[in-house]
Amino acid sequence: MIDKTIKNIEEAISGTESNMTFMFGGFGLSGIPENCIAALSRQEIFGLTCISNNAGVDDFGLGLLLKRKQVRKMISSYVGENAEFERQMLSGELEVDLIPQGSLAERCRAGGAGIPAFFTPAGYATEVAKNKEVRIFNGKPHILEHALTADFSFVKAWKGDIAGNLIFKGTARNFNPLMAMAGKITVAEVEELVPAGVLNPNQIHTPGIFVQRIFQGEIYEKRIEQLTVRKKE
Amino acid sequence: MSLNKNQIAQRIAQELEHNMYVNLGIGIPTLVANYIPKGINVEFQSENGILGMGPFPLEGDEDPDLINAGKQTITTLPGAALFDSAMSFSMIRGNHVQLTVLGAMQVSEKGDIANWKIPGKMVKGMGGAMDLVASAENIIVAMMHTDRSGGSKILKKCTLPITGVNCVKKIVTNLAVLEITTSGIKLNERAPGVSVEEIIKSTDVELIIPEKVLEMKL
Numbered sequence: 001m002i003d004k005t006i007k008n009i010e011e012a013i014s015g016t017e018s019n020m021t022f023m024f025g026g027f028g029l030s031g032i033p034e035n036c037i038a039a040l041s042r043q044e045i046f047g048l049t050c051i052s053n054n055a056g057v058d059d060f061g062l063g064l065l066l067k068r069k070q071v072r073k074m075i076s077s078y079v080g081e082n083a084e085f086e087r088q089m090l091s092g093e094l095e096v097d098l099i100p101q102g103s104l105a106e107r108c109r110a111g112g113a114g115i116p117a118f119f120t121p122a123g124y125a126t127e128v129a130k131n132k133e134v135r136i137f138n139g140k141p142h143i144l145e146h147a148l149t150a151d152f153s154f155v156k157a158w159k160g161d162i163a164g165n166l167i168f169k170g171t172a173r174n175f176n177p178l179m180a181m182a183g184k185i186t187v188a189e190v191e192e193l194v195p196a197g198v199l200n201p202n203q204i205h206t207p208g209i210f211v212q213r214i215f216q217g218e219i220y221e222k223r224i225e226q227l228t229v230r231k232k233e
Numbered sequence: 234m235s236l237n238k239n240q241i242a243q244r245i246a247q248e249l250e251h252n253m254y255v256n257l258g259i260g261i262p263t264l265v266a267n268y269i270p271k272g273i274n275v276e277f278q279s280e281n282g283i284l285g286m287g288p289f290p291l292e293g294d295e296d297p298d299l300i301n302a303g304k305q306t307i308t309t310l311p312g313a314a315l316f317d318s319a320m321s322f323s324m325i326r327g328n329h330v331q332l333t334v335l336g337a338m339q340v341s342e343k344g345d346i347a348n349w350k351i352p353g354k355m356v357k358g359m360g361g362a363m364d365l366v367a368s369a370e371n372i373i374v375a376m377m378h379t380d381r382s383g384g385s386k387i388l389k390k391c392t393l394p395i396t397g398v399n400c401v402k403k404i405v406t407n408l409a410v411l412e413i414t415t416s417g418i419k420l421n422e423r424a425p426g427v428s429v430e431e432i433i434k435s436t437d438v439e440l441i442i443p444e445k446v447l448e449m450k451l
Binding site for chain 2: 027029030031053061076077078079080086090096098099101102103104105106108109117120121122123124125126127128158160168169170171172173174175176177178205214222223224225228229230232
């Protein structure tokens with residue numbers, strides 16, 4: 001067993017520098033690495049390229065990095081819920097690369113799986129296909145998409161053990177396992193960190209080989225973006 | 234009378250078949266879940282990583298770790314499964330999801346769809362829409378027949394940036410049910426009280442009109 005635990009949040013983000021590429025797990029605000037994002041937003045690092053399905057909201061998630069203008073480029077599939085993001089994008093301060101969600105997921109997976117590029121039908125004949133190679137397979141056109149990797153991947157899991165094995169909960173899994181594979185250094189923050197041997201090996205979602213650092217997050221706000229409920233009948 | 238959004242959803246729900254896997258987009262498509270015909274079971278997939286999605290939670294039961302693609306809190310039904318985004322889009326791109334219902338800003342005669350970007354307006358992104366339309370064999374579009382200024386949303390060619398080509402099979406609007414065939418768009422049904430002439434007038438492509446156009450049954 002290789003122990004991946006680190007002592008504190010400072011150690012979690014040590015080695016992060018300006019102009020690096022970071023991946024952040026999460027869909028909306030669900031399953032985002034809250035503690036790492038908060039810590040990074042207090043660092044003097046700028047010019048970052050951030051790969052994340054969404055860009056957080058104004059005062060939470062990646063919105064914190066945007067507010068301090070730490071992000072130079074955002075690679076996402078949907079970025080609707082953030083006024084500061086919109087302002088920076090329209091003023092040209094922030095570069096934005098929008099890519100189809102399935103292609104984003106697969107590009108991260110490919111980056112971690114040693115596949116440099118792949119063909120997908122998604123985006124053919126659209127703006128997304130611009131300057132991309134097109135090939136016909138089974139009579140259908142596909143476009144060439146390249147793998148994505150990152151200097152650091154920040155992911156969040158429900159439970160983890162000190163060997164870096166991760167278990168996710170609900171739809172908070174989303175991009176986390178894929179981005180965990182694609183980081184040169186993957187930092188996993190978990191709600192509950194347990195000794196090796198506690199988690200059932202049959203139920204591990206992300207094997208510890210993909211995780212270089214693991215720690216238990218101090219607090220989890222787990223903000224809900226769209227609270228929708230039904231009344232008791 | 235032309236249909237309201239709920240009635241469009243109600244008409245689309247008639248297209249559901251027993252034990253189908255279905256992905257519903259945001260907007261009118263979401264409402265389809267409220268009108269599943271009696272005796273029919275369908276499994277809803279949401280692209281952020283769930284199959285077997287249930288209704289909204291009861292007040293107090295909401296879980297921040299359980300949301301749909303619209304970021305709304307949801308529940309799981311017995312038999313549900315959870316997975317990562319790459320597996321989710323394997324289901325979608327791999328054509329394992331049998332029916333996709335989407336909203337649209339424009340649909341062309343050839344079944345091209347535009348639903349992600351209006352030039353000059355804030356661009357929020359395509360989310361999963363391009364992957365959803367890329368492979369699905371059965372795509373139904375739910376939309377109003379015309380835009381706010383009365384212009385047809387069904388066109389010879391989309392003028393807005395497209396999301397995908399040759400993919401839409403059926404369109405259900407407030408006025409009609411239309412089928413996209415290799416020889417053009419066929420008028421299958423008209424909304425109760427809406428005349429064929431009215432539909433022709435509101436549509437910017439030449440429609441194939443069968444001898445008898447049935448009135449929708451809701």
